[in-house]
Each structure stands twice: as structure tokens, then as C-alpha cells.
Amino acid sequence: MKTRSPFETPLIPSSQSESSGLEQETLAASPVLRRILLVAFLILVLFIFLLSQRSDRFWLSAMALLFVLLAETTFSLRDLRHKAHQQNQQLSTLNAVSQAMQNASRLDEILAAIQQRVRQQLGVDNFYVALYDEPNHQIWYPMAVKGGQIVYWAVRPLANRLTDRVILERRAILLPGQAHQELKRIGLPLGEEPLSAWMGVPLQVADHVLGCLAVFSYSPYTTFSKGDLEFLQTLAGQVAIAVQNRLLSEQIEQSQQRIQKMAQQSQQRELLTETLVHDLRSPISTVLSALEVINNVLEKEAVPQKDTLRRAVQIAQQGADRLLKLTDRVLEITRMEESGVQLKKQPIHVSEWMLSIYHEYQARCAAEQLFFDLHLEPNLPTLIADEEKLSRVLHNLLDNAINFTPRGGAIRLAASAPQAGFLSLQVEDTGPGIPPADREKVFERFYQVAGQEAKQRGSGLGLTFCKLVVQAHGGEIWVESSPEGGCRMVVQLPVQPSAENSAPPDSAGSD
Incomplete structure (x- = not known):
């Protein structure tokens, strides 16, 4: 079997002249043609030799040999014409299939056109395409024809069958005749009806096997040749690419529909x-x-x-x-x-701002019997941001920390500049913490961590608000584990707003 590059389709003549040219090349390389030329040469040599002889007895023997050679030539020419006609039909079928695949828009239309042409070419009424669902180890049939009628076969698990062998072993299988006996001999399951002939080829693009294309017959008068198998293999190259493209297109369409929905x-x-x-x-x-x-x-x-x-x-x-x-x-x-979040940005002196928030919560933490401290790095940069909205962010984080930290616990409010151009704000507690699986979900609307007791039930909107405000400033917010066993909420903000998020302090749309 000839091999091609992974995505190269077979060359199909687009006109009668191309078909004739390809036919002539085929004839020139045919063993039958070489045999005819050899016989013709022998006839010529024999004829010349006869002209030089005068014996009647030898003349009769030579004439008998000449008739034998002429008969051989006749049979060879007939065989050559048959092969040429068969190849021409195959080329015509491949060309028709190629055109049909270009005009079809759906997978079922493509396969319907293919099965019709293949059945006409091979003279059978049974055809199917089996596709391999590798993640689920299943075989499904987008097209199956039995007795000339379209049938629908159920999805089935991978098994020890001819189709499955073609797919898993990535090779064509030909049972030219007496297929039922051959299946019995090699230990494969027999069908409900005794098979006479079967052949299947893998649908493969590069190293990826999509499935199997197969034809079969129950008639004892049907046989498949190696030429039929070669035709099916050539066709499978086209079909595999068309099927893969259509499946990818359908996946994209389904994804787009899901996104739209x-x-x-x-x-x-x-x-x-x-x-x-x-x-x-x-x-x-x-x-x-x-x-x-x-x-x-x-x-x-x-x-x-x-x-x-x-x-x-x-x-x-x-x-x-x-x-x-x-x-x-x-x-x-x-x-x-x-x-979007409308921001009213202005310079914020971080140390003074954090100190004012700390004083707001001192009395409340004392009433809840919580140790509350403030840690500020020296020389913190000036922050250009919406002070009112960022204050609400810290209020939400501190409210959550108080709500989930038991009496006798500790809460820390901190600010640092871990890297140039960024300010980091942290609220750390000694509460139950947030499991890793929930650390992204807590920023969703109304999400509550299961199994945690709070002093007051919240709305589940506070962290959603925090994330929207922080992202509007070009920053990030995330959850970390605290060394004390609780959790640490981290807000990282750019000190100088990016051009995308910046706006003058008196910009329109401010609160």
C-alpha cells in the first residue's frame, strides 16, 4: 500500500484528458502490456524464421506455435482492456466522491454520498463507517447500509471484532471469500448471517485513527480482490480528512451554540x-x-x-x-x-488610610474578644485609587474575618510593598480557613463555604464586590492559608494605574 503525507488527499483527475493520461501511464507500466510486447516480438522472430525455412513439416509446427502465441496475445489484450476499464471506473468514482465531499456540509451528507459511490463501484449492498470514541472506548456508526437500506446501529463498547482490529492495529483486513469460515478459524465472533466477503480499512489522519470504513457481502458469488482493497484504501485517505474536518467543525459549532446559550x-x-x-x-x-x-x-x-x-x-x-x-x-x-465599575481615583496616603480603618474596628474587635493588630511597612508608596470603594473592600474582608474567627482569636491588617510598583494589602485571621477547592468559588455570587459556622449569616455578595473593585483597579485578589491556621486575603494593586484603568480624579461617571 502506498503511503502519503498525513493531510495529503489522493490526486483525482478533474477532466477526461487527465484521466486518459493517467490511464496511459498505467498501461505503460502494466505487466500485461510487457507480456504482449514480448509475445509480439516472438511472433515477429518466428515469422522471419519461417520465411527462411522450406520444410513443410517444420512449417506446420511453426504455424501451430504462431496460433498459440496469437491466442495468448488476444487474451492478454482482453485482460488489459478489462483492467484499464476498471481503473478508469475507480478514478471516476474517486473524482465523484471528492466532488460530493466538497459540496456536502454535514457529516451524514458526506457519508451518504460516499456509500452510494462505493456500493456502485464494488457491486455490494452493505457498507458502514465506524468511528472510534477513544476516551470512552466505544464504537459508533454515523453511517451503515445493510441490504441497500440505511440502518442505525447502537453505540457499543470496544470488542474483539474485525472492525475493532482494523482500528486498533491500524491496518487493512481483506477476507476475499468464505469470510464466515475465516472468522471461525481465527476465533472472532460470527454474525447472525454467514459472511461471504469482508474488507475494512482504517480511517487515519497522521497518527490519529478515526475509525474504520468497511464493505461486506452475504452472497457466495461475491469476492473482493486486492485491487478492490487498494481502491478502498485510496478512498479512505480522502474520507478520513473529510470526516475529521467535519467533526472538528461540528465541535466548534456546538461550542459556539453552548456559549451563545x-x-x-x-x-x-x-x-x-x-x-x-x-x-x-x-x-x-x-x-x-x-x-x-x-x-x-x-x-x-x-x-x-x-x-x-x-x-x-x-x-x-x-x-x-x-x-x-x-x-x-x-x-x-x-x-x-x-x-463596569466606575472609579473616582485620587491620591491615597496608605499609612494614614490604613490607620483610620484600624481605629474603626478596634472597638468592635475588643467587644468580640479578638486580638487586632496593624502592621505597616515603612515608606509605603502613595496609591492612586478610589478610596471609598477600596475602603469598602477592606471593610468586607475585616467583617468576614470577625464573623468567622472565634473568641480569643486574632486578626491582622497589614500593608506592604513586596515589589516595585505594587502595593499589597492583607487581612489575616485565625478562623477555620477556606479549603483549596473553594478558594476560587468564594468570589462568586451567593457562594457559601459548606460546613463553616459564622456568627452572622452573610449575603454571599461581599467577596464578589471585592473582586470587581480590585480588578477594576488593575489588581488581583486571592486567598492563602495563614500560618496561624486561618486564611489570609491578599489584595495586590498597582501603585500607578495603567492607561487602560486610569481616569482623572474628576472624570465623568464618578460616584
């Missing part, structure tokens, strides 16, 4: 979220207003069980206020994800 679902989810938030905000505000009116009445009027009613109103106000803040956060994050 996910984008549509995301847009619908965002729209639904924003609609719900808007619809919730108005009645919550109404409830708060009504509770405020009730509270004012309780202050001015003598009402039975005033203290009990006032306490109930305060509880209702606190719950409604938390719900209103939650809806505002959801709406804010939705807008940040859709339209």
Missing part, C-alpha cells in the same frame, strides 16, 4: 435579577415608611403595651433595612458586572 441565559438571569431588585425595593421602602409612622405614633400617643409594640416595630425595621441593603447590593453588583 450560556450568554443568553446569563443575560436573562441578570435581567430577572435587576427586575426583582427593582420590584422588591419599592415595597420594602413602603414598609419602612409605614413602620416609621407607627413608631412616631407610639412616641406621641398613649398606647397599651407601648414598649412591646415599639420593640416589635424596631425588629421589623431592622429586618426590612437589611433586606433593602441586600437588594441595593445585588443591584449594584449587577450594574458593575454589566457596565
